[in-house]
Amino acid sequence: MEYSNIIILLILLGAMAAYVPVFMCLFFTAVAGFLLFTDVPILFLAQTVFRSMDKFALVVVLFFILCGNIMTAGSIVEKLIKVANTLLSWLPGGLGMAGVVACGLFGAISGSTVATVVALGGFMIPALLDNGYPEKYTLGLMTTSPNLGVIIPPSIGMILYSMISNVSLEGLFLAGLLPGVLIILGVCLYTYIYFREDKTIVKMPVPSLRETLSVLREGFWSLMLPVIIFGGIFSGVFTANEAAVVACVYAFVVELFIHKSMKLSDVKTVTVNSAITSATLLIIVAGATCFGRFLTLQDIPAQITDAVLSSIQSPIVFLLAMNSLLLVVGMFMDIISATLILGPVFLPMLAAFNIDPMHFGLIMTVNLAIGYCTPPMGVSLYITGALANRDLLYVSKAVMPFLAIQIAVLLLMTYFADAALWLPRLMGYGG
Secondary structure (H helix, E strand, O other), X not given: OOHHHHHHHHHHHHHHHOOOOHHHHHHHHHHHHHHHHOOOOOHXXXXXXXXXXXXXXXXXXXXXXXXXXXXXXXOHHHHHHHHHHHHHOOOOOHHHHHHHHHHHHXXXXXXXXXXXXXXXXXXXXXXXXXXXXXXXHHHHHHHHHHHHHHHOOOOHHHHHHHHHHOOOHHHHHHHHHHHHHHHHHHHHHHHHHHHOOOXXXXXXXXXXXXXXXXXXXXXXXXXXXXXXXXXXXXXXXXXXXXXXXXXXHHHHHHHHHHOOOOOHHHHHHHHHHHHHHHHHHHHHHHHHHHHHHHHHHOOHHHHHHHHHHHHOOOHHHHHHHHHHHHHHHHOOOOHHHHHHHHHHHHHHHHHHHOOOHHHHHHHHHHHHHHHHHOOOOOHHHHHHHHHHOOOHHHHHHHOHHHHHHHHHHHHHHHHOHHXXXXXXXXXXXXX
C-alpha cells in the first residue's frame, strides 16, 4: 500500500475515533486527499458535491422519508400495531411476535431502520414491559427488528445500491422480501420457544371472529398502504419513484380525512421535519461521493480488486471475506456512506467470481442493516438505550440472540443464491 493511501486511511479513522460526524470525516478526508496527493483543482470537488445530490434516483428516498414521518405523526403506526397484536398476541410470546411483524409492516412503507426504531420503540417497549416480558428480550427485540426497515422493500440502502450499480431497483426490492420474511419467522419461532412454558407473561385471550374483523376493518386503510406501494410497482402501474409520491399523498389523505389524526396545521411541521432529515441524508451522500471520487482518482478500487483476485480464487471464500468485512464496516459506518463508498470498490470483483450484482446488493444491504445494532456506532443501540434508560453494554448484550438469527439468514442468502434470487427471476428481473 502506498504511503499516501495509508495517510488518508489514518486521517479517516482518526476523525471517526474522535467522534467527528461521518459526513464530515468523509468530506474533509477527501479535501485533504485532493490537496495533498492530486493535481486536480479543488473546484472539481465542489462540482462533485453538487452532482452527487442532483440525481433523480434520490427523489424516492426523500419521499419515503416523508411517508414514514406522516405515519409516525398520525395513527397509521398505531393501527398497524393493533392489527398485529390482534392476530398474534394470544400465542405464547405473542406480543413479541406482534412487535417484529409490526416492524416488518412499518419497514414496508418507510424504508428506514431509524424511523422504525423511533416510531415503534416508543409504543412497543412499554407495552412489552408492562405485560411481563423480560427487559433484555424486549430491548433486544425492538433494537434488531427495525433492521427490517432496510431489508424489506422499499429500502434506502437498496435504492442507493441500484443508483451506483444500475441493477434493477424493482428486482432488488423483490430480493429483499425473502430474507425479511425469514427473519420475521425466525424471531417468531425463537419467541415461541422462549415463552411457551412461561406463565409470568400476560397472554391475551383468543380474539373472536367479530373482534378480528373489527380490528381489520379499522386498520384497512393502513394495511392498504404497502399493498398500493408494492402492487403499483410490480404491476407496472407506476415506478418506484412514483410509488413514493403516491404513498405520501395516500398517507396524507388517510391521516387528514379518514383517520382524522392530523390537522392541516400539522402538515407544515411534518414536511419541515422530513426536509431536515432529507437534508441530513443528502449531506452524507455528498460526503461519501467526494471520498469515493478521490478513491477513484487514486485508482484504489482497481488496486484492491487486483489484490483480492491474486489472493482469493474461491467464490465461497470471497463471499465469506465480504460478509466479514461488511459486518466490521457496519460497526463504524452508516449504510448510506458504506454503500456509496464500498459499492464501486466491490462491484468490479463480482464478475471474476460469477456473482450476480443483484445477489451481492442483497448481501451488502443485510450486512449493513445488522450494523445498526453493533457497537460502537450502532444507531439503534443508542436510540433503544435512551428509550429504556439503559447503557450501551446492556443493550449490546440484549441483541445477541436476535443478531444470531439475522446472521443465520444472511449466510443462507449468501450461499443459496438461487433461493435468494428466485422471486426476482420469477418476476422477470433476474439474470
